[in-house]
Amino acid sequence: MPVINRSPDSATVGSVILLGIIGVVAAQTAIASDTEKYIQDKCAGCHALSADDFDVNDMSERLRRKGPPLYYAGDKFKKEWLQGWLQSPSRIRPGGGFPPDHTVVTDDGDVIDEKTLPEHPSVAKPKAGDVAEFLLTLHLKARPPLKTAYQPKEVSPMLGKMNFNKFKGCSACHRDEEGVGGLSGPELYSAWNRLQPEFMVSYIKNPVAWDPHSMMPNKHLQEPEIHKLVDYLKLIGEKRP
Ligand code: HEC
Ligand code: HEC
The missing domain is CATH 1.10.760.10 (Cytochrome c-like domain)
Structure with a gap:
């Protein structure tokens, strides 16, 4: 009885591995661009995501943006903190944002009118990991x-x-x-x-x-x-x- 050699030749093995790698890379790229789009839609209105976009504009840009720039997030934040904070953000700047525009002048000095401070939007758990991952790829040139x-x-x-x-x-x-x-x-x-x-x-x-x-x-x-x-x-x- 002829022995049927069922093991695939090395060329087949090679192309299967290659297709596998392409598949993984494609899936990762899809997640990245999906997340990038999400961040553009949900975050970029308040946060600068690229230095070029930020530098060319004057101070009014910073005031309009409300949030601190994130284009160097990868140099700045600890990953664990970022993932957790995105899911349940707490206040970091007592005055809310930048500049502290919720200050009221009183006889006792400046106080913050807490009632006027907006809540930061939160990101749901599975997405928060991807968003943090993406932000951590941003570095100062x-x-x-x-x-x-x-x-x-x-x-x-x-x-x-x-x-x-x-x-x-x-x-x-x-x-x-x-x-x-x-x-x-x-x-x-x-x-x-x-x-x-x-x-x-x-x-x-x-x-x-x-x-x-x-x-x-x-x-x-x-x-x-x-x-x-x-x-x-x-x-x-x-x-x-
Ligand atoms: C309406 C404006 C607004 C939107 C939309 C917004 N943010 Fe923010 N973000 C702020 C402000 C203001 C602060 C500063 C809050 C504070 O210090 O308490 C902030 C702080 C942050 C911080 C901490 C930064 C630091 O340097 O301390 C991160 C990280 C962040 N935002 C990520 C995001 C992500 C991701 C999104 C989109 C899912 C987003 N933000 C959407 C206004 C916004
Ligand atoms: C005149 C006000 C002022 C003084 C004085 C000042 N800072 Fe700051 N500092 C700021 C502001 C405003 C920011 C960040 C602005 C932003 O990105 O929202 C900042 C950011 C920082 C950060 C980064 C924190 C973060 O979450 O982004 C550190 C660390 C820091 N300062 C440390 C210091 C230390 C240490 C001193 C004393 C040597 C000091 N600062 C003096 C206003 C000041």
């Missing part, structure tokens, strides 16, 4: 170089706080505790959980290199001084639940 890599060090809570509040004046615009500190910048007690450490160092060093319309002043700090501030953000961030 020319990331400003740092002299030394950030290595976390211990800092005393008291000295860290004094440095943040008194010496470097960060609390004029930022909060290192819930309900305490400035209103115009993002809360920083959650910064360590939200942001990549190297991004924090780089942004504090030169905010305009990231966002030409940034309202954060360049304090002309040296990298070792910035590392100490980030050590403090780590300390207070890790203390949170």
